[in-house]
Amino acid sequence: MDPELVVAAQGGDRDAFAILARASGDRLFGIARRILRDHERAEDAVQNALVIAWRELPRLRDPDRFEAWLTRLLVNDCYEDYRRTRRHDAHVRTLPVDAPVGPDETQRVLDRDQLDRGFGRLQPDQRAVLVLRHYLGLDPVEIARTLDIPEGTVRSRLHYAYRAMRAAIEADLRPATDEGGSA
Amino acid sequence: MIGNMDIERELDRWLAPGDDVLPARAMDAALARIDMTPQRRARTVPPRRTDPMTLLRLAAAAALIALVTAGLFVAGGGPRQDDASPSTPASLPARAPVATPSLLSSPASPSPAGPTPTPIWTSPPLSERYTSKSVGYAMPVPTGYTGEPARGEWNYYAPTDDSSPWLEHMWSPDHLVTITARSASLGRAMTTDEWLAVFLDSPNAPYSSDDCKVAPVWDTIPVGSASGRYYHEPCGLLWAVVADGDRGYVFTMNFNVYDTPYLSDPFVAAFKEMLAGTELTPPSAPT
Numbered sequence: 001m002d003p004e005l006v007v008a009a010q011g012g013d014r015d016a017f018a019i020l021a022r023a024s025g026d027r028l029f030g031i032a033r034r035i036l037r038d039h040e041r042a043e044d045a046v047q048n049a050l051v052i053a054w055r056e057l058p059r060l061r062d063p064d065r066f067e068a069w070l071t072r073l074l075v076n077d078c079y080e081d082y083r084r085t086r087r088h089d090a091h092v093r094t095l096p097v098d099a100p101v102g103p104d105e106t107q108r109v110l111d112r113d114q115l116d117r118g119f120g121r122l123q124p125d126q127r128a129v130l131v132l133r134h135y136l137g138l139d140p141v142e143i144a145r146t147l148d149i150p151e152g153t154v155r156s157r158l159h160y161a162y163r164a165m166r167a168a169i170e171a172d173l174r175p176a177t178d179e180g181g182s183a
Numbered sequence: 184m185i186g187n188m189d190i191e192r193e194l195d196r197w198l199a200p201g202d203d204v205l206p207a208r209a210m211d212a213a214l215a216r217i218d219m220t221p222q223r224r225a226r227t228v229p230p231r232r233t234d235p236m237t238l239l240r241l242a243a244a245a246a247l248i249a250l251v252t253a254g255l256f257v258a259g260g261g262p263r264q265d266d267a268s269p270s271t272p273a274s275l276p277a278r279a280p281v282a283t284p285s286l287l288s289s290p291a292s293p294s295p296a297g298p299t300p301t302p303i304w305t306s307p308p309l310s311e312r313y314t315s316k317s318v319g320y321a322m323p324v325p326t327g328y329t330g331e332p333a334r335g336e337w338n339y340y341a342p343t344d345d346s347s348p349w350l351e352h353m354w355s356p357d358h359l360v361t362i363t364a365r366s367a368s369l370g371r372a373m374t375t376d377e378w379l380a381v382f383l384d385s386p387n388a389p390y391s392s393d394d395c396k397v398a399p400v401w402d403t404i405p406v407g408s409a410s411g412r413y414y415h416e417p418c419g420l421l422w423a424v425v426a427d428g429d430r431g432y433v434f435t436m437n438f439n440v441y442d443t444p445y446l447s448d449p450f451v452a453a454f455k456e457m458l459a460g461t462e463l464t465p466p467s468a469p470t
Contacts, residue, residue, distance in 0.1 A: 012222060014214075014217065014218065017217065018214055021213065021214065021217075022210060025205040025209075025210050026204055027203075028205070029203050029204070029205035029209075030201075030203030033203060043205065043206065043209040044358070046205055046209065046213065047213040047216065047358070048358060051213060051216045051217055051220055051358075054217045054220055054222065055220050055223050057222060058223065084352075084354075112197055115193060115194070115197045130198065131198060133194075134191075134194040134195050134198040134199070135198045135199070162190055162191065166190055169190075
C-alpha cells in the first residue's frame with residue numbers, strides 16, 4: 001500500500017482513496033465473507049469499513065499502518081453485523097468457503113462440510129483470529145497488532161477456537177447429532 | 184477422520200485464498216457513499232508550553248515588526264489598491280457527489296456560481312410500519328429498513344451510547360440513515376415541554392461541539408397525534424422529544440452525508456414524515 005496515497009487521502013483526496021479502496025476490496029471481501037459466511041452481509045461490511053475508513057482517515061497517525069487499520073475496521077464491522085443480525089436471524093444462510101479441492105474429493109467434501117458447521121458455531125472474535133491466521137497467514141503477533149489487542153488474547157482466542165472447532169466436529173461425527181444451538 | 188487430524192492444517196486448506204472478488208457494484212456503492220461523507224478532521228494539537236524568556240523574545244520581535252510596518256505605512260501613504268494581494272486562502276477544488284442510480288434521484292453538481300443544486304437523495308415511500316413493543320411506538324418506515332429492538336428500560340440520567348441496551352436502532356438498507364428510539368417512565372404525567380426540560384438536564388442532552396455551538400431551538404413538531412419538540416443539531420443528529428402521559432420519548436435520525444441544506448433537507452423531511460405518522464403506545468412489556 002503506497003503511503004503517499006494514504007497521505008493524499010488523509011488530506012481529502014477522494015481519488016487517492018478510491019485507488020486504495022479498490023486495491024483492498026477483494027482482500028477485505030475475502031475476510032468478511034469468511035467471518036460472516038454470507039455474500040451480501042460481507043459486501044455490506046466492506047462498504048461500511050471503507051466509509052468509516054474514509055471518515056476517520058485523518059486521525060490515522062501512521063500511514064504505513066493503513067492496511068492493518070482498515071482490516072481492523074472491517075473486523076469490527078463484522079462483529080457489529082453479527083450483533084445486529086443474530087437477534088433476527090437465528091438460522092443464517094451460510095455459504096461454503098471456496099477452497100482448492102484436494103486429491104481425495106469425497107473425503108475432502110465431507111471434511112469441508114464438517115469444518116463449515118464447526119466454524120459456524122464459533123463466536124465472531126474466534127472466527128476473526130482464525131481467518132487472519134489461516135486466510136491472511138498472519139502470526140499471533142501480527143494479528144495482535146492488526147486487531148489492536150494483546151498477543152496473549154490472540155493466542156487464547158486461537159486456542160479456544162481450535163478447541164471449539166474440534167469439539168463441534170467431534171459432536172458432529174457422533175450419531176444422532178443435535179443440530180440445535182447455533183453460534 | 185477429522186477428529187484426530189491436525190486441525191490447523193485443515194483450516195489452512197479450508198480458509199485458503201480462493202476466488203474472492205468484491206462485486207464492482209459494491210465498490211461503486213461504497214465510493215458513492217464516500218463522496219457524500221465528510222472526513223472527520225484530527226483534533227488540533229494543543230499548543231506547546233513556552234518558557235517565559237521565549238515569550239519575551241517573541242513579544243519583542245512582534246513589537247519591532249509592528250513598528251517597522253507602521254513606519255513603512257506612514258512613509259508610503261497607505262496601501263495602493265493595485266498592490267492588494269488576495270486575502271482569501273486558496274480553496275480546494277469542489278467535488279460533487281457521484282450519482283449512482285440506486286442511491287441518487289437526480290445528480291447535482293453544487294457550484295457557488297451555478298443554479299441552486301437539487302436534492303440528491305429522496306426517501307422512498309413509507310410503505311412499512313415498524314412496531315416497537317419494548318419502547319412503545321409504531322413508526323412508518325420505507326421498505327427494507329432493519330431494526331434492533333431495545334433490550335432494557337431507559338434510565339435517562341445514565342449516559343447513552345450506541346451500545347446502550349435501551350436504545351432501539353433502525354437502519355436504512357444503504358446505511359445512510361440510522362434512526363434511534365428510546366422511552367422512559369417519567370413517574371407522573373408530563374407535558375412535552377416539561378419532559379424536554381428534564382431531558383435537557385440529563386447527560387443525554389444533545390452535544391454541542393466547539394465547531395457547531397449554536398443555541399438549540401426546539402421547534403414544535405407533530406408526533407402522531409401528540410405535539411413534540413424538534414431540534415436539528417448542527418453537524419449532528421435530528422432530535423425529536425415528546426411526552427405521552429407518564430412516558431417520555433426521544434427519537435433521533437443520523438444521516439451520513441454533509442450537513443448542508445441541499446443535502447440534509449430530504450433527510451429532515453423524511454424524519455418529519457416518519458414522526459408525523461408515528462403512534463405512541465405504552466410498551467406492552469416493560470423491559
